[in-house]
Amino acid sequence: MAYYLILIQFFFALIALFLFWKSIAYFIGIWRYKKFKNMPLPPAYKALLLSLPHYLHLPGDLRRKIDTRILLFLDQKEFIGAGMEITEEIKVTIAFYASLVRLGFGLDAHDRVATIIVYPEHFIVDRSRNEDGIHHQHRAILEGQSANGTVVLSWQDIQHDISKESRENVIIHEFAHELDFEDGMPDGTPELDSSSDYPRYAAAFSNAFIILTKQVKRNLITQQAGFLGTYALENEAEFFAVCSERFFMAPQRLQALFPAIYAELEHFYKLDTLALFNTLEAP
Numbered sequence: 001m002a003y004y005l006i007l008i009q010f011f012f013a014l015i016a017l018f019l020f021w022k023s024i025a026y027f028i029g030i031w032r033y034k035k036f037k038n039m040p041l042p043p044a045y046k047a048l049l050l051s052l053p054h055y056l057h058l059p060g061d062l063r064r065k066i067d068t069r070i071l072l073f074l075d076q077k078e079f080i081g082a083g084m085e086i087t088e089e090i091k092v093t094i095a096f097y098a099s100l101v102r103l104g105f106g107l108d109a110h111d112r113v114a115t116i117i118v119y120p121e122h123f124i125v126d127r128s129r130n131e132d133g134i135h136h137q138h139r140a141i142l143e144g145q146s147a148n149g150t151v152v153l154s155w156q157d158i159q160h161d162i163s164k165e166s167r168e169n170v171i172i173h174e175f176a177h178e179l180d181f182e183d184g185m186p187d188g189t190p191e192l193d194s195s196s197d198y199p200r201y202a203a204a205f206s207n208a209f210i211i212l213t214k215q216v217k218r219n220l221i222t223q224q225a226g227f228l229g230t231y232a233l234e235n236e237a238e239f240f241a242v243c244s245e246r247f248f249m250a251p252q253r254l255q256a257l258f259p260a261i262y263a264e265l266e267h268f269y270k271l272d273t274l275a276l277f278n279t280l281e282a283p
Helices: 002-037 043-049 060-076 088-101 156-165 170-181 199-218 224-228 236-249 251-257 260-269 271-281
Strands: 079-082 115-119 123-131 134-142 144-149 152-154
Touching: 043 088, 060 123, 060 236, 088 115, 088 156, 088 170, 088 236, 144 170, 152 156, 152 170, 152 260, 156 170, 156 199, 170 236, 199 224, 199 236, 199 260, 224 236, 236 251, 236 260, 236 271, 251 260, 251 271
Parallel strands: 079 115, 115 152
Antiparallel strands: 123 134, 144 152
């Protein structure tokens, strides 16, 4: 009996320590938020942000909100340059699009990225896979990568996406992957608000993914497949990340071509990007 009492006491002690740690983290978060909430952006940061069309199109309340999120992001995240210097332009640009992805969430919700590594251009990684019992090793040239709270980005591709007002955005893409990874399964389904959301979400994404995959295998490049690109059909995780890019960068076409997917992403991200960024889309 004494043994079980010791175990119970130990169990409750662990719970108390966990709750204490969570409360400390909560109050630190509140302190940081209050610290930055009324802090104006440095003029250099503001000038950089005003050059980004998506920042200009945010209404005043969301612009003030994202200003605070950007300052928090820059305070909390580690930036590492891979063979390059990390400038204010690089940090502020990444902070803006990463904060845009989380703008509809609570302050600490879905925030697991700790480190951002930036390469000057495309980078090469070694990859391996097993297929039918055969081990394959190959090298891949990437614009971005993410895993375990670390996001790796190519600055050249970030600049290209912004300058061309592209429907692609590697920052949004990789931070969407991190949202997908939160439940431990990179399967294209992030953590949703409630269990009742999953069947509807799965129907919207799975139906589109299966139909487009079958069409591409038959060499039928439809308007929908052309809009997302074949890379979106690599797997369900890439499909979610690419759809997230289009949700922020080309919401009008996403809503027109994939209304069910747009509705699910609007519900998940808690933003109506069609209303915010409709006029930014290229014809």
